[in-house]
Amino acid sequence: MNQIEDSAVRSPWRRRFLVVGTLAASGLAVGLWRFYREGDRLTPPPGLKAGEGNALLTAWIQVGTDELITVHVPRQEMGQGITTTLPMLVAEEMDADPAQMRFVQAPVDPVFANATMVGDGVPFRHDDDGWLARTARTTQTRFGALLGVQGTGGSTSVRDGWLPMRRAGATARAMLVSAAAERFGVPASECVVEKGAVSHPASGKTASFGALAASAGQRPIPRDVALKTPAQFRILGTSPPRIDIPSKTDGSAIFGSDVRLPGMRHAVLVQCPVFGGTLKSFDASAAQKMPGVRAVLPLARTATSAAAVAVVADHHWQARKALAAVTVTWDEGPAAGHDTTIQRERYRALLRDGDARVYDEAGEIENALAAPPILVDSEYFAPYLAHATMEPVNATAIVRRDGTCEVWVGNQAPTLVKWFAAQAAGVDTDRVTVHTPYLGGGFGRRIEMDVVLQAVTLARSLPDTPVQLLWSREDDMQHDVYRPMAAARMQAALDSSGRVIGWAARVVSQSCTGEFSARLLPAAASDAMKDKTTTEGLFDLPYRLPNRRTSHVLTHEPVPVGYWRSVGHSHNAFFAESFVDECAAAAKRDPVEFRRALLADAPRHRQVLEVAAARAGWGSPLPAGTGRGVALAESFHSIVAQVAEVEIVDGLPVVRRVVCAIDCGFALHPDTVVAQMESAIVFGLTAALHGEITTKDGRVQQGNFGDYPLLRLADTPDIEVLIVNSGVEHLGGVGEPGTPPVAPAVCNAIFAATGKRIRSLPIRVA
Amino acid sequence: MKTLTVNGTPREVDADDDTPLLWVLRDQLGLTGSKFGCGVGLCGACVVHVDGAPVRACVLPLEACAGRAVTTIEGLATDGRPHPLQTAWIAHQVPQCGYCQSGMIMAAAALLAEKPVPSDEDIEVAITNLCRCGTYPRVRRAIRAVADGHTNS
Numbered sequence: 001m002n003q004i005e006d007s008a009v010r011s012p013w014r015r016r017f018l019v020v021g022t023l024a025a026s027g028l029a030v031g032l033w034r035f036y037r038e039g040d041r042l043t044p045p046p047g048l049k050a051g052e053g054n055a056l057l058t059a060w061i062q063v064g065t066d067e068l069i070t071v072h073v074p075r076q077e078m079g080q081g082i083t084t085t086l087p088m089l090v091a092e093e094m095d096a097d098p099a100q101m102r103f104v105q106a107p108v109d110p111v112f113a114n115a116t117m118v119g120d121g122v123p124f125r126h127d128d129d130g131w132l133a134r135t136a137r138t139t140q141t142r143f144g145a146l147l148g149v150q151g152t153g154g155s156t157s158v159r160d161g162w163l164p165m166r167r168a169g170a171t172a173r174a175m176l177v178s179a180a181a182e183r184f185g186v187p188a189s190e191c192v193v194e195k196g197a198v199s200h201p202a203s204g205k206t207a208s209f210g211a212l213a214a215s216a217g218q219r220p221i222p223r224d225v226a227l228k229t230p231a232q233f234r235i236l237g238t239s240p241p242r243i244d245i246p247s248k249t250d251g252s253a254i255f256g257s258d259v260r261l262p263g264m265r266h267a268v269l270v271q272c273p274v275f276g277g278t279l280k281s282f283d284a285s286a287a288q289k290m291p292g293v294r295a296v297l298p299l300a301r302t303a304t305s306a307a308a309v310a311v312v313a314d315h316h317w318q319a320r321k322a323l324a325a326v327t328v329t330w331d332e333g334p335a336a337g338h339d340t341t342i343q344r345e346r347y348r349a350l351l352r353d354g355d356a357r358v359y360d361e362a363g364e365i366e367n368a369l370a371a372p373p374i375l376v377d378s379e380y381f382a383p384y385l386a387h388a389t390m391e392p393v394n395a396t397a398i399v400r401r402d403g404t405c406e407v408w409v410g411n412q413a414p415t416l417v418k419w420f421a422a423q424a425a426g427v428d429t430d431r432v433t434v435h436t437p438y439l440g441g442g443f444g445r446r447i448e449m450d451v452v453l454q455a456v457t458l459a460r461s462l463p464d465t466p467v468q469l470l471w472s473r474e475d476d477m478q479h480d481v482y483r484p485m486a487a488a489r490m491q492a493a494l495d496s497s498g499r500v501i502g503w504a505a506r507v508v509s510q511s512c513t514g515e516f517s518a519r520l521l522p523a524a525a526s527d528a529m530k531d532k533t534t535t536e537g538l539f540d541l542p543y544r545l546p547n548r549r550t551s552h553v554l555t556h557e558p559v560p561v562g563y564w565r566s567v568g569h570s571h572n573a574f575f576a577e578s579f580v581d582e583c584a585a586a587a588k589r590d591p592v593e594f595r596r597a598l599l600a601d602a603p604r605h606r607q608v609l610e611v612a613a614a615r616a617g618w619g620s621p622l623p624a625g626t627g628r629g630v631a632l633a634e635s636f637h638s639i640v641a642q643v644a645e646v647e648i649v650d651g652l653p654v655v656r657r658v659v660c661a662i663d664c665g666f667a668l669h670p671d672t673v674v675a676q677m678e679s680a681i682v683f684g685l686t687a688a689l690h691g692e693i694t695t696k697d698g699r700v701q702q703g704n705f706g707d708y709p710l711l712r713l714a715d716t717p718d719i720e721v722l723i724v725n726s727g728v729e730h731l732g733g734v735g736e737p738g739t740p741p742v743a744p745a746v747c748n749a750i751f752a753a754t755g756k757r758i759r760s761l762p763i764r765v766a
Numbered sequence: 767m768k769t770l771t772v773n774g775t776p777r778e779v780d781a782d783d784d785t786p787l788l789w790v791l792r793d794q795l796g797l798t799g800s801k802f803g804c805g806v807g808l809c810g811a812c813v814v815h816v817d818g819a820p821v822r823a824c825v826l827p828l829e830a831c832a833g834r835a836v837t838t839i840e841g842l843a844t845d846g847r848p849h850p851l852q853t854a855w856i857a858h859q860v861p862q863c864g865y866c867q868s869g870m871i872m873a874a875a876a877l878l879a880e881k882p883v884p885s886d887e888d889i890e891v892a893i894t895n896l897c898r899c900g901t902y903p904r905v906r907r908a909i910r911a912v913a914d915g916h917t918n919s
Binding site: 247248250252389671 | 781
């Protein structure tokens, strides 16, 4: 066993994770509420200091004499606009001017933890208000806070920041008003705040936030400051320009791979082409003599990262050329024969005879399926997919002889970076500083710690030298953690009038959460816990399905799986919404009407469906060879309906138009919601039309954008987005929910155009 | 030693002849605005102008750049005034993660320099850059806005 696995086993984190898993899963741990106190999220953590000319007002906010308000944003910017939206929460409650808002990445501290991301993981329907579900949810959320992991994922940033960041803003406002009242010699209750200034209308006195900042910063942090009601919002619900965008138009935005440090060396690597293989031997004698080469270093396989050989040189291209001169012999291990074609056949068999675990069950499903007037029974398939962020995976690290370590990495979990960097550097976590530059795309890939481990391990071999490890596109595509391959068997019983009287879904796949946990904490690897991501979007459907069951057959494969934009919903919405369409056809009913009838208990879903259908002109005539398809999916607490128009041109589907309606409760920054829907639709279309990762002889067969193509501008349909605001009590995410409905909407449109049902992705019409 | 003009300034570069221009810019000249995305000229994150023409810098060797004028995203503004596309990119809130946007803007700038009022099809043919965030609808709108503004003036 290598050192890294050893230290992971010893880590106190392991114990905490085990505790979380065990207790949260069983829904016990009553009384642990005391670990989670919302009020504690206002006090600045020790060591957090305001910048020059700034005063710290709570843990979250700095106000400068230059009138700029800097928010410590606890989430990472990967394009979703979070470094604008979260500061808006603060600006709203402060009554600041959106133009004076700035941001910095919050330091790594539990005060900035994302409790919602953990709390969302419980395997219960989110509308399940039963004792067990409520207890599990509350317990896991509190543990999320206790665990203190800062992370960005699960479309949770706004939901998690909603209270603490507004509370911080309101508290900072109260401190500024208190300072103004003292200066004016008037009661605080007579002061008003507008656009970053406090005034006393009766006396005509006024002072800007900047002028009050120093005095406000001296005051005790008040508790229980009242928050605005939504009717009082003036900033939330508008779309001020994104703070990060100007720097992304002139080349000045710094991404992870743009980090440049004095004396920095550049590293590249070759990893074992077969998952789980190990390094047998390598010959670097020729490479070591090449210009600029500083070191050629082996990297042992760990639970988190692949076996590799790395070259460190003065410049990237020198390293790249020298790497080509290194000869490596691998022990490819037991996965050397892995082939996804065979895996797919195994999955088909498991749909019939696999050992399944039930995620949701109601009524008498076996009876319902026994001999119904109409039986619909279909098998579906979705392949592995790569994240393919435009910026290949990279990290920069320095390990100093004084026992400190610094890491610069575009990442979705700085707390984990700190933890893994400490292990790899052999230092305490409090000696590690994590910097999070912009992420050149995330989509779930950058919550993985493989490259952090590799970069810090290299840097440890070259003390006091910054090392930037940059993966090639091929490294990135062939050593990803993939969206799981999934197969499904869908069965429905319909009565003679076409009503659904029985519904069964069985999915075969690996577990993202199980494997992610095992990569972080190999000793904690266990199949004991259910993973809701395997069946999310199936076991929690909004439709009225009286007799139903959703079950899952867990598999273990050499191809590692991980979180990919919309996770299980990305394939399960394809299964569910294509199959609902099949049921509608079997019942000889219109697909929108059929869904409306099933949504008798779900008025919000029905409204979103109707809004999309109306804008799309559902039912209006289309040219020959063109079809319209609909899909509805709730994910990450938001409801999205899409209608796709697809024309068949020379036997190939061309998506002309997508109409999208979303109910995310309340769109804090409507233009960002629109942008995220556009983004998620293009992402989903790439998957539906092109995406497929396959293996042969244990190797991923795709390597670059030639064989893993992405949608281009010319292929992008007209996209229209409509926002339904149903109220802040229904707050949902927006980064992911636009992706799940795309594939089924397009496939249903192809059926409407051609009568051909697509049950396997990517779409091959032939 | 090779000499090339980068954003109007002559620069001497000591690197192997086969070093792609992208790495000369990023590692040796400190110009990190041009990005590495694929290394084989497929994604367009590295697009710069060489003597005014859009090229994919990840596959253009240094020796092919000697004596030529290179413009990168950092040099697209003139006399401190942003290029109209940069202004339009902000007005239409185009970038998301932003990684591909330098190349996207450089490709669009080359298109408009060649064809100030491109057709929609011209835009589709010229902008083959990949964007994983799917900013394409806004890229199209921002280019159109600049082109149509040109028509009106």
